[in-house]
Amino acid sequence: xxxxxxxxxxxxxxxxxxxxxxxxxxxxxxxxxxxxxxxxxxxxxxxxxxxxxxxxxxxxxxxxxxxxxxxxxxxxxxxxxxxxxxxxxxxxxxxxxxxxxxxxxxxxxxxxxxxxxxxxxxxxxxxxxxxxxxxxxxxxxxxxxxxxxxxxxxxxxxxxxxxxxxxxxxxxxxxxxxxxxxxxxxx
Numbered sequence: 001x002x003x004x005x006x007x008x009x010x011x012x013x014x015x016x017x018x019x020x021x022x023x024x025x026x027x028x029x030x031x032x033x034x035x036x037x038x039x040x041x042x043x044x045x046x047x048x049x050x051x052x053x054x055x056x057x058x059x060x061x062x063x064x065x066x067x068x069x070x071x072x073x074x075x076x077x078x079x080x081x082x083x084x085x086x087x088x089x090x091x092x093x094x095x096x097x098x099x100x101x102x103x104x105x106x107x108x109x110x111x112x113x114x115x116x117x118x119x120x121x122x123x124x125x126x127x128x129x130x131x132x133x134x135x136x137x138x139x140x141x142x143x144x145x146x147x148x149x150x151x152x153x154x155x156x157x158x159x160x161x162x163x164x165x166x167x168x169x170x171x172x173x174x175x176x177x178x179x180x181x182x183x184x185x186x187x
Contacts, residue, residue, distance in 0.1 A: 027096040033177065034170035036088055037159035039128060047084035051077045091159060092139075092152050092170075094177040099141070101152055110141070110149075112181045117142040118152075120171050125154035128161060139171045 054077035062070035086104055093100040098111040118141050125136040138151035153160065153170055160167040 030093040030095045030100060032091050032093050033173035034091075034159065034166065036091065037157075037161065037163060037166070039161055040087060040090070040158035043158065044084040044087045047080055047087065051080040051084070054080060092174060094174060096181055098181075099152075099174070099178070101150075108149075110143070112178065114144055115141055115178060115182060116144045116146075118175050118178050123151075125151065125156050127156045128158055137167065137171075139174060 054073060058070050058073035058077055061073055083104075090102050090104055093102060098109055099115065100107060100109040118139065120137055120139050122135065123138055124133040125138050126132070127134050134156055137155045139153040140151050141149050143149060152174065153167065155161075155164055155167040160170070
């Protein structure tokens with residue numbers, strides 16, 4: 001929903017899809033070409049709620065006089081906060097230099113010159129990252145040497161579960177970045 005009172009002259013900068021154009025477009029910075037999905041945000045919110053209770057327990061243990069126990073509770077709470085942040089960061093990021101797939105434990109970056117093809121295919125995909133697989137769509141990338149890499153996006157992950165239109169927009173956006181920068185040498 002456009003909010004005309006947020007613009008200087010009353011004209012909205014929103015495009016056809018309702019997303020506002022960013023005033024600081026910098027193609028050298030890594031950016032996620034889609035918004036985090038409700039399942040990902042809900043999971044991070046639950047982790048932050050848990051960390052709030054853990055920090056309250058830290059304070060109670062500290063006031064009870066057990067400094068070592070308070071330190072353990074504090075470290076555990078900070079680990080849960082870090083997990084929530086990493087859960088929100090996970091996904092596909094793009095920039096002028098290439099494509100980056102950020103996972104919970106591992107990040108992999110590919111230069112656009114290393115990518116031969118991006119395509120959307122029907123295949124078994126993992127449901128919310130769990131071992132259970134269902135039939136769905138996946139955005140896959142093939143490397144220059146013919147190496148098939150893991151799926152970048154699926155329509156059943158935490159960002160796109162029950163949001164097929166958002167998956168299509170995100171796949172198109174990643175494809176547009178690839179089309180624009182695969183032929184352009186970065187340097």
